[in-house]
Amino acid sequence: MPSSNYAFVQGVRDTRGALVRWNQDPWPVLRGWLIGAALVTAALLGAVWVVGSLAAPDPRSGTILAGFNAPASISDVGRVLFRNSLVLALHSLACVAGFIAGSSLPAQAAQHSRFRQRAHDRIGRAAIVFVVCATSFSLVTQALAIGHAASSLGAENGMSVGLLLLGLLPHALPELMALFLPLAAWMIASRRGDWHDLLAATFVTTALAAPVLVIAAFIEVFVSPHLLLALRG
8 A cells, every 4th residue: 555545544543533532531632622722822812911011002003893993793703703714724734734744744654765764754843843833923923913903902992901801801712712722732732742633633623613713703793892892981
């Protein structure tokens, strides 16, 4: 059997085995993902608060928050979903890349010469480094962008960054937790060396995150703005 076919068959077996195993006792796996996602969420919100508190407000930023300082409509929900879908896709692809680099490539390399095995090993390591750098870049840019926007929006409406973030928590917490589920699965698998489980983790975490993001988008557009208005007084 060609090495690529062998790796594919083995990947299907690993994925099916992980899904069966998790279905028998899902809570320990889900608990680990939730804890990991919660830690990343807390870190990002903390970074946003720090950046927003230190950044100078831009009076010309034109920061718009539908329902708060601009009319809200169902099209705003679509824009939120589109934005979050891109982030979820990035984190899900990180899981897939981890599976390819940590499980699929070594399976193919085992069928080749020692030279090609070393080449596959270096490619796998490079892919993992790329995933780490891309994910870190995504988190840093989110913290900077949201922090600066929060600084300007808070200054324009006479609110501190902390109070503004408090009003956004009803949608921000479930939204960020959902977005970071694949990332949490990736971190746990990389720490344990369970790369063969990452393709199954991609399917499950993405399926869990999608409906949460839909609900969070509606809360962001039609609920959180009213809480912000109440907090502003």
